[in-house]
Amino acid sequence: MLLLPASINARDARDALHMLAQSLKREPASEAVIDASALQQFDSSALAVLLECQRLAQASGRSFAVRGAPAKLGQLAQLYGMNELLLPASASA
Numbered sequence: 001m002l003l004l005p006a007s008i009n010a011r012d013a014r015d016a017l018h019m020l021a022q023s024l025k026r027e028p029a030s031e032a033v034i035d036a037s038a039l040q041q042f043d044s045s046a047l048a049v050l051l052e053c054q055r056l057a058q059a060s061g062r063s064f065a066v067r068g069a070p071a072k073l074g075q076l077a078q079l080y081g082m083n084e085l086l087l088p089a090s091a092s093a
Contacts, residue, residue, distance in 0.1 A: 001033045006040045013045035032057035037068030
């Protein structure tokens with residue numbers, strides 16, 4: 001399971017993505033699972049990071065899931081029309 005940092009915004013999204021991409025490469029599991037429970041401060045950049053992680057996981061033949069997402073992240077994903085893609089009901093509960 002990969003862990004999101006406490007903050008992802010426009011300033012640090014590139015660093016967060018780099019860290020997660022490197023972790024994805026080392027993760028041997030058939031499913032890429034991102035634990036978002038530590039995420040406290042974020043903007044739409046967090047969604048971009050998650051979308052890229054999903055793309056990387058799928059490119060390597062793995063499924064992708066987000067667990068422990070804060071309710072506000074789910075609301076932001078819904079605002080952008082990405083709640084089904086990133087945060088299925090079982091992951092945001």
